[in-house]
Amino acid sequence: MQEQKGTYCIGGSLVIPMPRELDHHSSGEIRDNLEMMMVGRGIRQVVLDFTGTEFMDSAGIGMVLGKYRRVKAFGGQMAVCGANDRIMRIMKMSGIGQIISFYATPHQAITAKQ
């Protein structure tokens, strides 16, 4: 399976860039190898990078929650970074803030984990 374009690893962290508009259509196109990366390459943290994301609706929330469940199932942690004020508001409305940590940049998310 081809990974989402722009995905990269630093140490035990996997950073996945989110699309410019994260809706039901685009979230279905995000490909990842989470399970393989976590088991095969020792990934312990997955960072969803919203730096380039301008729009997100509840389908985006569903996608984040789905990834969170998969990461937790393998004993990993998940973080969100780079979300603008609008996306932060939507995430907080959904209660995601209680289970996922928010950071300004991928670097901050990775550093906080170490």
Added chain:
Amino acid sequence: MDKEKQTGVQETVRVEFQSYSHNEQFARVVTAVFMARLNPTMEELEDVKTAVSEAVTNCVIHAYEDCIGTIRMELETTGRELTVRVQDWGIGIENLDQAREPLYTSKPSRDRSGMGFTFMETFMDGMEVSSSAGEGTTVVMRKLIGSSILEKKVV
């Protein structure tokens, strides 16, 4: 020109498209272009785009779960009020009260948040849903555009 200057003038745009998921974005773009004439704030624009996205996504995911059907979207302005009507002729909703509950989803195994109706209610000033099992669903949402600017002026 005089006609255009009248306040309370009503304008309507109606579009029909098929329930392909890429049309979720199409619906948002059409809505944003149409409501631009009301000179909305960025927040108002994003609020309406989010609500429209939720309504159309419901048609794609739920109404026409196993097929491709027609979605009709009507956008109407009356003065500064925007009305969005999203209609489908899909499977309908059997239990509307349950569907509108926050976090409820009929498809928990498919990474759904169950926040669709909650977002429509939160980001618009009013929302009504009517549905008949086997016949389809209509969502009508309203929002007064420019209300935040008016409130600031009063203060």
